Amino acid sequence: MTGIELLLRQPITGVLDASPIKPRSLDPQGIGEVENLQVEVSGQQVSLAELFQVRATSVSAWVVQGDLPNSIRWGCGLKQGELIIEGNVGNEVGTLMQGGDLLIRGNVGNYLACGMRRGQIVVQGNAQDFVGGAMPGQRRGMSGGCVIVRGNVGDRAGDRMRRGTLLVGGDVGDYCASRMIAGTIAIWGKVGSQLGVMMRRGTVWAPQLDPNMIPLSFSQPQVVLLPHLMLWYRSLVTQDERFKSFVHREPMVTRWFGDLGSQGLGEIVSPI
Amino acid sequence: MFINRIEIEDTFAEAFGMKVTRLIITALEPHWARRAAEAVTGFATSVIACGVEAAIETKLEPSQTPDGRPGYSVLFFSVSTKELEKQIPRRIGQCVLTCPSTALFSGMQGERQIGLGGKIRYFGDGYQLSKIIEGKRYWRIPVMDGEFLCEDTTAVCPAVGGGNFLIIAADQRACLHACDMAAAAIEPLAGVIAPFFGSATRSGSKVGSKYKSLPASTNEAYCPSLRTVVPSRLESQDGAVLEVVIDGLTEEMVAQAMRLGIEAVCRLGPEGGIRKITAGNYGGKLGQYHFHLHKVLA
Numbered sequence: 001m002t003g004i005e006l007l008l009r010q011p012i013t014g015v016l017d018a019s020p021i022k023p024r025s026l027d028p029q030g031i032g033e034v035e036n037l038q039v040e041v042s043g044q045q046v047s048l049a050e051l052f053q054v055r056a057t058s059v060s061a062w063v064v065q066g067d068l069p070n071s072i073r074w075g076c077g078l079k080q081g082e083l084i085i086e087g088n089v090g091n092e093v094g095t096l097m098q099g100g101d102l103l104i105r106g107n108v109g110n111y112l113a114c115g116m117r118r119g120q121i122v123v124q125g126n127a128q129d130f131v132g133g134a135m136p137g138q139r140r141g142m143s144g145g146c147v148i149v150r151g152n153v154g155d156r157a158g159d160r161m162r163r164g165t166l167l168v169g170g171d172v173g174d175y176c177a178s179r180m181i182a183g184t185i186a187i188w189g190k191v192g193s194q195l196g197v198m199m200r201r202g203t204v205w206a207p208q209l210d211p212n213m214i215p216l217s218f219s220q221p222q223v224v225l226l227p228h229l230m231l232w233y234r235s236l237v238t239q240d241e242r243f244k245s246f247v248h249r250e251p252m253v254t255r256w257f258g259d260l261g262s263q264g265l266g267e268i269v270s271p272i
Numbered sequence: 273m274f275i276n277r278i279e280i281e282d283t284f285a286e287a288f289g290m291k292v293t294r295l296i297i298t299a300l301e302p303h304w305a306r307r308a309a310e311a312v313t314g315f316a317t318s319v320i321a322c323g324v325e326a327a328i329e330t331k332l333e334p335s336q337t338p339d340g341r342p343g344y345s346v347l348f349f350s351v352s353t354k355e356l357e358k359q360i361p362r363r364i365g366q367c368v369l370t371c372p373s374t375a376l377f378s379g380m381q382g383e384r385q386i387g388l389g390g391k392i393r394y395f396g397d398g399y400q401l402s403k404i405i406e407g408k409r410y411w412r413i414p415v416m417d418g419e420f421l422c423e424d425t426t427a428v429c430p431a432v433g434g435g436n437f438l439i440i441a442a443d444q445r446a447c448l449h450a451c452d453m454a455a456a457a458i459e460p461l462a463g464v465i466a467p468f469f470g471s472a473t474r475s476g477s478k479v480g481s482k483y484k485s486l487p488a489s490t491n492e493a494y495c496p497s498l499r500t501v502v503p504s505r506l507e508s509q510d511g512a513v514l515e516v517v518i519d520g521l522t523e524e525m526v527a528q529a530m531r532l533g534i535e536a537v538c539r540l541g542p543e544g545g546i547r548k549i550t551a552g553n554y555g556g557k558l559g560q561y562h563f564h565l566h567k568v569l570a
Binding site: 163182184201203224225226227228230231232234235247248265267 | 341401402404405406410421
């Protein structure tokens with residue numbers, strides 16, 4: 001199997017739809033096939049070779065070199081393989097992903113991982129609004145997989161999220177976990193206002209939680225022991241070393257149940 | 273064949289194909305995990321009337337369990353996946369869910385899955401929650417000491433049940449001591465259980481009965497008290513017979529357990545009251561696995 005490196009020739013004028021760029025197994029003769037791959041820039045079809053210098057590499061991943069803030073839909077519908085982007089990218093990254101790994105070393109725009117089903121996305125920088133939410137027009141957000149954002153995320157993270165895990169290394173904006181159906185969101189930093197509003201089920205885990213950010217429609221806080229967190233902490237140690245400090249602790253948390261105006265089985269927990 | 277002057281009869285133990293699953297029970301304290309493990313494997317000596325044959329397989333250190341707490345692994349054998357599916361939820365619902373601080377996990381991997389937490393989650397009466405962690409679903413059932421955590425399903429795999437050997441001794445005391453020796457030799461082995469208490473049963477059975485409703489009845493050929501009135505397999509000095517029964521994940525595991533058990537008994541020698549080792553079979557027509565004692569001990 002041969003990997004590919006795409007080196008940006010010059011900054012792109014217009015918006016690049018990167019959804020056709022998906023890693024797959026290639027023999028050495030497959031380079032030409034990649035060079036001729038048609039992508040859209042502001043609605044115009046161009047070959048990949050016009051935008052990027054394409055090189056074969058010995059690693060299996062496809063690596064994109066360059067800053068691409070005006071590119072969208074990287075890894076959209078990705079099913080397998082590993083795609084690494086060494087820079088900033090725009091909106092709709094990793095939407096509808098069904099497998100594989102996506103690593104973005106810069107920042108990403110809105111709608112990261114919307115409608116994602118399987119696979120893993122790691123963003124080394126920040127992400128904007130609606131991380132793990134629903135695709136426009138859809139009723140349910142991400143339904144599986146794992147999204148890790150090392151930096152901060154914007155508003156409405158996990159909106160209508162159905163299943164899967166979202167780990168945020170930094171802060172989250174307002175309305176995080178709003179209308180959440182199920183799944184787990186871990187937030188290491190601060191949370192914005194209206195956390196979990198209209199949440200039905202699912203878990204928000206936040207060690208730096210400010211109780212003032214929890215809507216009044218949640219229950220009173222209660223200290224409880226949650227055994228499943230032992231498994232959860234252990235499973236996440238490889239993703240974030242900070243979980244290591246929780247592995248050998250008794251999994252006691254302060255918990256708020258809610259949103260009592262909806263199904264009311266969601267939980268916001270803060271480890272003690 | 274003789275081992276330490278004990279005759280090993282040239283016969284075979286007849287064993288059957290079974291289905292098995294392994295469960296891991298953990299608790300805050302080891303003795304609470306032990307209590308749950310003993311309860312869930314109680315009344316599970318024989319599939320004839322218990323539905324399953326079950327026992328504790330081994331004690332687990334916190335580093336060996338999914339949640340880092342002390343625990344026990346238990347093995348359940350049954351004649352079919354359907355029967356396991358019927359018996360397991362009933363047992364865990366009454367014996368593990370009820371035991372304070374416990375959690376329950378599957379200890380076996382395989383394609384064929386049966387319900388575990390998925391079957392007893394309704395005890396939560398709508399307050400039960402599920403979490404998927406590393407691709408496995410767990411149920412969190414609210415109970416009076418917090419939450420009972422239980423994996424959704426467990427795998428079922430093919431196994432071998434009914435490996436056995438019979439210890440013929442001069443008297444009951446010698447026979448009991450021999451069983452203790454056999455049990456101690458078999459206990460450390462992974463993947464096998466001896467489902468009867470202390471590894472042995474005194475009510476070794478034959479298939480059928482003069483009473484139509486009974487599927488099995490006493491094996492009179494090995495009953496010392498009937499020696500003079502039935503075609504007996506015992507000699508005049510044989511005072512007691514006990515049968516060690518072994519179920520295992522594989523044929524090799526059962527054979528190894530039989531070998532270690534027989535060797536432990538034979539170490540007692542004739543001076544320990546041991547007279548002969550033989551095995552139980554049904555003429556070779558019922559079970560697909562034949563453990564020839566001479567081959568097992570070769």
